[in-house]
């Protein structure tokens with residue numbers, strides 16, 4: 001039991017359909033984004049991130065990624081506007097990344113992938129009682145995707161990379177209070193948006209994706225700290241470095257990608 005899926009040869013994305021048939025569904029994520037094909041939709045307003053009273057709780061290694069969880073008992077941290085009809089509450093954020101010098105983003109832009117991708121996961125608490133309920137509804141989740149490219153040091157990412165040694169092993173969790181992810185946003189909030197899914201099992205087709213066009217820069221040294229995390233637990237003798245934890249682009253199946261201005 002535990003995790004019946006991973007990113008290896010024996011349990012990777014091409015095999016997920018065996019336990020999760022929706023992997024071959026009609027609105028799977030990620031996708032390859034073609035900016036020229038994305039329709040510019042003037043009715044698409046700007047997105048608003050109201051993260052001012054942001055309260056992070058902890059940082060954890062769940063065996064697939066490193067996740068920072070938030071207090072979501074009220075509307076203190078929400079995303080709204082853009083394609084969204086309601087405010088969606090921030091639940092957690094996590095990353096996907098590659099191996100040394102390799103690419104690791106999930107969404108790609110005209111076949112170009114970035115070093116990493118940050119996902120800020122939000123749920124529709126107006127229509128649904130719990131995250132779990134929202135996660136199975138077609139309008140239940142909104143995930144903000146931000147590309148990370150290697151370049152200069154990111155001055156605020158240090159807060160996260162300095163904590164990674166404390167969650168090296170699968171199943172480890174540690175306090176991580178009052179981190180506000182607003183500091184991880186690029187200067188422009190221009191975005192692409194489309195209807196998709198969770199990019200890991202259970203692959204629920206419940207996500208309105210909002211992918212920012214402008215990447216943030218992080219240093220190779222900062223990226224290398226993600227790679228010292230392990231997929232495996234402290235008790236396991238086979239130590240497996242956590243890297244290449246990304247799903248490749250999935251068929252668009254007729255979906256339209258819209259572009260903010």
Ligand SMILES: NS(=O)(=O)c1ccc2oc(NC(=O)c3ccccc3)nc2c1
Nearest residue numbers: 091092119121131143197198199200201
């Ligand atoms: N790569 S992804 O598409 O953003 C993605 C993929 C799979 C996910 O499963 C969850 N579950 C919770 O956050 C959760 C948090 C608390 C309680 C229950 C669930 N978030 C996900 C985001």
Ligand SMILES: [Zn+2]
Nearest residue numbers: 094096119199
């Ligand atoms: Zn993700």
